[in-house]
Amino acid sequence: MAILTVLQAVNAALKQEMRRDDRVVVLGEDVGKNGGVFRATEGLYDEFGSDRVLDTPLAESGIIGTAIGMALYGLRPVPEIQFLDFIYPAFDQIVNELAKFRYRSGGQYPAPVVIRSPYGGGIRGGHYHSQSSEAYFAHTPGLKVVIPSTPYDAKGLLASAIRDEDPVLFLEPKRIYRTVKAEVPDTEYTVPIGVARIAREGRSCSIFCYGAMVHVALEAAEKAKEKGTEVEVVDLRSLVPLDEEAVLASVRKTGRAVVLYEAPRTGGFGAEISALIAERALEYLEAPIVRVAGFDTPFPYTLEHVYMPDARRVLAAVDRVMNF
Amino acid sequence: MSSPTEVSPLYQVLDAPAEPGAPPASPLPTPDLLRLYRGMVRIRTVDSRMLNLQRQGRIGFYGTATGEEAAVVGSGCAFEPRDWIFPALRQGGIALLRDYPLDLYVAQCVGNSADLLRGRQMPCHYSDRRIHFVSWSSVIATQLPHAVGAAMAARLRRDPVVCGAYLGDGATSEGDFHVAMNFAGVYRAPVVFVCQNNQFAISVPIERQTASAGIAVKAAAYGFEGVRVDGNDVLACYLATRKAVDKARAGGGPTLVEAVTYRRGGHSSSDDPSRYRDERVTEEWARRDPILRFRRWLEARGLWNDPEEERFQTEVKSAVDEAIRRVEAAPPVDPGSMFEDVFAEMPAQLRAQRREALGE
Numbered sequence: 001m002a003i004l005t006v007l008q009a010v011n012a013a014l015k016q017e018m019r020r021d022d023r024v025v026v027l028g029e030d031v032g033k034n035g036g037v038f039r040a041t042e043g044l045y046d047e048f049g050s051d052r053v054l055d056t057p058l059a060e061s062g063i064i065g066t067a068i069g070m071a072l073y074g075l076r077p078v079p080e081i082q083f084l085d086f087i088y089p090a091f092d093q094i095v096n097e098l099a100k101f102r103y104r105s106g107g108q109y110p111a112p113v114v115i116r117s118p119y120g121g122g123i124r125g126g127h128y129h130s131q132s133s134e135a136y137f138a139h140t141p142g143l144k145v146v147i148p149s150t151p152y153d154a155k156g157l158l159a160s161a162i163r164d165e166d167p168v169l170f171l172e173p174k175r176i177y178r179t180v181k182a183e184v185p186d187t188e189y190t191v192p193i194g195v196a197r198i199a200r201e202g203r204s205c206s207i208f209c210y211g212a213m214v215h216v217a218l219e220a221a222e223k224a225k226e227k228g229t230e231v232e233v234v235d236l237r238s239l240v241p242l243d244e245e246a247v248l249a250s251v252r253k254t255g256r257a258v259v260l261y262e263a264p265r266t267g268g269f270g271a272e273i274s275a276l277i278a279e280r281a282l283e284y285l286e287a288p289i290v291r292v293a294g295f296d297t298p299f300p301y302t303l304e305h306v307y308m309p310d311a312r313r314v315l316a317a318v319d320r321v322m323n324f
Numbered sequence: 325m326s327s328p329t330e331v332s333p334l335y336q337v338l339d340a341p342a343e344p345g346a347p348p349a350s351p352l353p354t355p356d357l358l359r360l361y362r363g364m365v366r367i368r369t370v371d372s373r374m375l376n377l378q379r380q381g382r383i384g385f386y387g388t389a390t391g392e393e394a395a396v397v398g399s400g401c402a403f404e405p406r407d408w409i410f411p412a413l414r415q416g417g418i419a420l421l422r423d424y425p426l427d428l429y430v431a432q433c434v435g436n437s438a439d440l441l442r443g444r445q446m447p448c449h450y451s452d453r454r455i456h457f458v459s460w461s462s463v464i465a466t467q468l469p470h471a472v473g474a475a476m477a478a479r480l481r482r483d484p485v486v487c488g489a490y491l492g493d494g495a496t497s498e499g500d501f502h503v504a505m506n507f508a509g510v511y512r513a514p515v516v517f518v519c520q521n522n523q524f525a526i527s528v529p530i531e532r533q534t535a536s537a538g539i540a541v542k543a544a545a546y547g548f549e550g551v552r553v554d555g556n557d558v559l560a561c562y563l564a565t566r567k568a569v570d571k572a573r574a575g576g577g578p579t580l581v582e583a584v585t586y587r588r589g590g591h592s593s594s595d596d597p598s599r600y601r602d603e604r605v606t607e608e609w610a611r612r613d614p615i616l617r618f619r620r621w622l623e624a625r626g627l628w629n630d631p632e633e634e635r636f637q638t639e640v641k642s643a644v645d646e647a648i649r650r651v652e653a654a655p656p657v658d659p660g661s662m663f664e665d666v667f668a669e670m671p672a673q674l675r676a677q678r679r680e681a682l683g684e
Binding site: 025051052054056057059061062064065066067068069070071072073074075077089092093096097100101102103104105106107108109110141142144164165166194240241242244245 | 439440442444449451452453461463466469470471472473474475476499500503504506511665666667668669671672673
């Protein structure tokens, strides 16, 4: 066991999978000699060489488009999109090509590509280094969307994603890249995709969240405890496929639901969680579902602290569902 | 190196003047010549029959390669069976050259249970992994980066495989074309881009797609060779593409082959070209018909004649009719199959939705 950051856990998973399977290749902007702008791919170029760790031209659609071709041919490419905000030039390649290849070819051409991308706010990155656009991708049939919130899960889920037969968008909450540290086994392990995690048990109300927001929820839960409220924090870990049963089981237990996500509120993935609860667990609810999310504005620069959900806003939501 | 404002001369073989006094030389063994000819006649016959099916409402859509058969077959024959083809709309004839069964060709257009793609794509979106004929979407140029990526993967695996990346003239305006050309140049990928410049992207003529003098010249900006070929000269198309394929296989990097031709029909069965172009030009191109030109060339050398022609056409027509008969007798696709192949394993959500769709 070693104490690793989320970032070091990502790096450990990449090394582990590249050693395990020579079909795994890494490509993207600055991922080679530079080891990535966040250092997620540090050491890969030296260990695996320029054949398997490719510094690409600066073109996101080319990174994803060529990764698709590599996967069709039989490799296991793991392209990096430097910031999720930069992924839109590759949007067509992801939603129209990558996600549909297996289906449209009648199962003949699977495309097991894992797109890694740092996402989310809280690092003073402004409009273009802060976005949380997972909902666009979760809306695309054929694409898995996986988001770890701990070093243990970052390593185990990334290993699972690379071994998965389907394309996976692997979103790394960069705000907690270096701030969250924990023990991570040196040995090989995987964490299954599609299984949520109870980050904290409670019986008073449930908070459903993922990525960096898990830590905001945990902070709020700790404060709520002072008032005698036992908050359960459910870390979804995977938006597609979604562990619906874990969501429903938690709501049935607590009867109160707060849905927390940092993306713009309207049409965000939390709306899907809210709809799921309303459709299938309404009879268990003691209070209306409350969403805490980013606002429907472009991601701000200087006013980031106003935009980002924090423990204060989450606590207010917990109060609302508790005092309905 | 050609200039961006001056169109480079077309590479031609069929009409190249023979050495005075010398017997007409043949650039290829006779069986290869006949494979090229038969390949062209087969597509034209299949296209005509399939367009009829569309007019009768038996298939929903069809796009012919009429007038472009030399570009399709000449380039298509230049790739080996181990090579991978990334087609666009008008390269179904290449699948047939690679022993894609006519039944599957027809079934893809009909979209019933005989279809390898399980009725999931519009007609003309053929793909068959066994012949390395990759699935494509209707979004233009998106297959080009895939071809480059597959070529990079083949080289990484030390496989002597070349990828054929097909596109039309309209595709050269798309970002993915430039991205693919750039990646191919930077990595010197074993890929051959074949652009069938048929002068129109639906209604928009080539002059509205690019201000450069043709398309081949664009390769220079990406650091590799572009060649401009008479796209109605099947031998020129074959020999130019073959040279590019051989070069790519030998590690010499990519080539862009521009086959200059003309789309004699509509963009598809849904299109009426008289709305936007002067059809007298179409008639001029019909006089340069790629099949007739090559037939005359073969006949002048005693390699083809009227009885052969009649026998072959009858054979293809009856093969197509038989395929249509067999395919149309197959049952429709199973409704539950709509939920398969979204993922390798069906998640709980899709299992529930399948039950809902099937009323279970």
